[in-house]
Amino acid sequence: MRLSELARATAVSAPTIKYYLREGLLHDGALTSATQAEYDESHVTRLHLIRALVGAAGLSLSQARSVLDAVDSPPESLHDLLGRAHEVVTEPHHADVDTTEAEGLLRRWGWPVEGCDPRVIGGLAAALASARAAGFVFPEAVLDSYGDAARRMATAELDAIPLESPAAAVRYVTLGTLLAEPVILSLRRLAEQVASGERFEG
Template identity: 55%
Template structure:
């Protein structure tokens, strides 16, 4: 297909497609003339992933390029590719942050997470620090219960990752991480409302 057809099918303006080509995010088409090229389904799939990463996932062009560098290295194991996507869509981490308490929990649960590669270990550390600063520390048993429930959700999500193509897997992880987290938080808060109504109903404090 020509670039105009690629634009029509993908919903991406021609000018934006040319920008992605210049930035190396989208691979070149097959030259059919000095100034014309032909594009195929692989370009549609890549454009879908680009839009997911720079749109809902909120990645910069440079961060997206890093994902594609990993993606285009066909020797990269799928686990490392998905880790790169997760890393680029995750929260930042400070080099000065103390991760020992968070890492101790992960070790106790047997969760294999690399602190150098997963900034979310830092997010866990900040959450624990916040709880401690507010004097609202959870018991080890409560933390274990949270971990077990969340691991169940995460395991089901990982089982649904498509494996027919690296692009499809990366898109699923990027959107699943960025877009599903707010959904889970909203459902938790609505669950609190429902559970509170079920427990307390119309009772008033004595």
């Protein structure tokens, strides 16, 4: 298909496609003349992935490039591939955050601290510290419940990862990481409403 047909098939404008080509995010088409190229379904698939990353997931072009690099040159193991995808969407944390409490929680649950991203542990530590600064301390049983629920969610998500290609796996993990969190928050609030009604309203 020509560039104009690729634009129609993907709902991505021709100037944007040309920009992705110039930036190396999208691979070149097969040249049919000095100024014309033919594109195929691999370009359609790649454009859908790019748009999902910079659109629905809200990644910057540099972040999207990092994800696409992982797709194009995947690590040997799926674990490392998923780690690369998570790495792109994980916020940095301040180096001065004390992670002792957070690491203690993980160890109590039997989670290998050494195998966890220090930035995510830092994020957990910062969240716990913010709660404490506001005068709120999470009951141990509640934190244990959170950990158990998170582990079960993670297992279910990993079971659903498409394995037909690195691109499909990275797309699922990246978008799932960014787009699932608002869903999880909404479900938690709805579950609290239901549980509160059952317990206190009879």
